[in-house]
Amino acid sequence: MDNKSPIPLDGTHTIPPDTLPSSIPSSAQEILATFLINNADLKMPWEVTNYASSVVFTPEVGSFLPTPLKMSESASALWAVIGLFANAICRERYNAGEPKKIVVDVYSATLMLCSVFLFQIDGKNFIESKVAPRAAHLDKGRNVEMYRNQASNIYKTSDERYFQLHGSLNATPTLQMLDLPAHRPDLQGVEHIGAIKDIYRGVMAERESMALEAEANERWLQPGATCRTIDEYAATSHGKSNIQESLYKIYTSHEQLPPSPWPQQSQMRGQPLAGIKVLDLTKVIAGPTVTRVLALMGADVLRVSTDTQPDALPFIADGQLGKRDANIDLKSAEGKRQLDELLKEADVVVNSYRPGVFEKLGLGRNWAHELARRRGKGIVYCRVNCYGWTGEWSGRPGYQPVSDAVTGASWEQGKFLGLEEPVMPLFPNSDSQTGLAGGIAIMQALLRRASEGGCYNVDIALNTYNNWLIREVGLHASQTKASLRALHPGFLPRHHTGFFEMVPMLLQTTMKSNGTGPGQLWDRARFTKGIMRWGLEGEEATYLDWRRIVSVESQDGKPEVVFDFESGSCMPGSDEAKWL
Numbered sequence: 001m002d003n004k005s006p007i008p009l010d011g012t013h014t015i016p017p018d019t020l021p022s023s024i025p026s027s028a029q030e031i032l033a034t035f036l037i038n039n040a041d042l043k044m045p046w047e048v049t050n051y052a053s054s055v056v057f058t059p060e061v062g063s064f065l066p067t068p069l070k071m072s073e074s075a076s077a078l079w080a081v082i083g084l085f086a087n088a089i090c091r092e093r094y095n096a097g098e099p100k101k102i103v104v105d106v107y108s109a110t111l112m113l114c115s116v117f118l119f120q121i122d123g124k125n126f127i128e129s130k131v132a133p134r135a136a137h138l139d140k141g142r143n144v145e146m147y148r149n150q151a152s153n154i155y156k157t158s159d160e161r162y163f164q165l166h167g168s169l170n171a172t173p174t175l176q177m178l179d180l181p182a183h184r185p186d187l188q189g190v191e192h193i194g195a196i197k198d199i200y201r202g203v204m205a206e207r208e209s210m211a212l213e214a215e216a217n218e219r220w221l222q223p224g225a226t227c228r229t230i231d232e233y234a235a236t237s238h239g240k241s242n243i244q245e246s247l248y249k250i251y252t253s254h255e256q257l258p259p260s261p262w263p264q265q266s267q268m269r270g271q272p273l274a275g276i277k278v279l280d281l282t283k284v285i286a287g288p289t290v291t292r293v294l295a296l297m298g299a300d301v302l303r304v305s306t307d308t309q310p311d312a313l314p315f316i317a318d319g320q321l322g323k324r325d326a327n328i329d330l331k332s333a334e335g336k337r338q339l340d341e342l343l344k345e346a347d348v349v350v351n352s353y354r355p356g357v358f359e360k361l362g363l364g365r366n367w368a369h370e371l372a373r374r375r376g377k378g379i380v381y382c383r384v385n386c387y388g389w390t391g392e393w394s395g396r397p398g399y400q401p402v403s404d405a406v407t408g409a410s411w412e413q414g415k416f417l418g419l420e421e422p423v424m425p426l427f428p429n430s431d432s433q434t435g436l437a438g439g440i441a442i443m444q445a446l447l448r449r450a451s452e453g454g455c456y457n458v459d460i461a462l463n464t465y466n467n468w469l470i471r472e473v474g475l476h477a478s479q480t481k482a483s484l485r486a487l488h489p490g491f492l493p494r495h496h497t498g499f500f501e502m503v504p505m506l507l508q509t510t511m512k513s514n515g516t517g518p519g520q521l522w523d524r525a526r527f528t529k530g531i532m533r534w535g536l537e538g539e540e541a542t543y544l545d546w547r548r549i550v551s552v553e554s555q556d557g558k559p560e561v562v563f564d565f566e567s568g569s570c571m572p573g574s575d576e577a578k579w580l
Helices: 024-037 071-094 106-117 132-138 172-177 190-204 209-219 230-235 237-242 286-296 313-319 333-345 365-375 400-407 409-416 429-452 462-473 478-487 499-514
Strands: 007-009 013-015 055-058 099-105 153-156 162-165 224-226 249-253 277-281 300-305 323-327 348-351 380-385 455-461 527-531 540-544 550-554
Touching (some): 024 106, 024 462, 055 071, 071 106, 071 429, 071 462, 071 550, 106 429, 106 499, 132 313, 153 190, 162 190, 162 209, 162 400, 209 224, 224 400, 230 237, 230 400, 237 462, 249 429, 277 333, 286 300, 286 313, 286 323, 286 348, 286 380, 286 429, 300 333, 333 365, 348 365, 348 429, 365 380, 365 455, 380 429, 400 409, 409 478, 455 462
Parallel strands (some): 055 099, 277 300, 277 348, 348 380, 380 455
Antiparallel strands (some): 007 013, 099 550, 162 224, 249 455, 527 540
């Protein structure tokens, strides 16, 4: 084939050679070196940075996702750092050998970004499976209703702007704000989605964007944001402060506490965080991703759920992998006592609830640190929010679509598609990668706790990840964007294309572009099966195998780093409120 001929891709699409996509491994190496390992704000220890040259990204493949954002590349780089920290901890705990190679599978790292949509039971997604009726009580906000679900979407406003409306886990306040009925049982089913969107379009066309943003957040305490460009966000008072925040922040408390030795685990050699107790106070995707990374490292992760509040039914089964779950009513005296008992032994707390919720219950971060001081052993407390931890909007509620809308990511996705409108970016990308950043930061803090002592605070946020990705890592070059559009000619979402509409579109186009056979993106070897605990004994689920994303090969044959989950997915409330 001469250099001027189009190069066939999967027998379906062709791309001129002068617009070939950039290499994912090369870009991931650059991100790893420039924006992570040598990022002065992150202060990574030499035990990690000295071995960055051992990282290998495979297979050698060009960028393939239909987005201007370097999603595969940044995810692969973050997983490499997870591997580096895992090896550093194992060298300290188990005298493991120096790494010969730390290998990241860029295909698996990419699929991990949509892991919550890949959990299946008998070939069906969780919502359509036989298990769903047993879990219906978790959906107290009735987001399973198509009409209420569409309260989370982008709509055009009276001032010719676009607004990311969001119903959170309970759309009722949002519907009240819009003077719409709480339920429309006559519109249940995908065949009514057009009519439902027309209802929202009608009421949103009568609202001014900035006034609606203030009302949603300040009056109704619901998430929602005007879709801003990158420059518009930077010009806001909050944006000016927020864009200065680093990908994650670690800072100390109670520095006088002595170093905390790693737990003695004779049976679990090779698991970096074996014996580490993690109290999981999270919901939806970003927070559960943090704790799932820790579970993959061997930590004992105990999630606290409550049957008085709604949960994110479509995402919860995948997020529960490797964890136990106890039901506690945190508003009751007994529930507060139970949480105190768990805090007294916890090594790590991860909290993704709306800022201030636990403080109002008397169970906030400062109380956790006080309990740690009294016991004489430090704790790591990780907070996750949407808007970041400085700036006037830091207390606002939010989810991935809101962060993408406000930071400019949605507008960049729309422009990439040739549209003059914002479009929700692919996957729960900022959710998932914020979770990876949190896992890294917690491992870094645990290393410091073991050597220096003290308590540690970790702050992560969806906006700080998006700012890092957009402003530091940067967008794909024009040449790569052109190749990606050519690779996916049928991928044409619009501003009103919702989460659950876009995912099947994306899966279909990437199966065409990157294949389903051995060694290809959708190779079934990247998936595994496991027993779950959702009401019936012995039931099995199929899901993405996170154990394949990163692996560590030692130089001298000493104990290797083990990535594995101790258990499968479980229904909330399946376990007692106590540590193993």
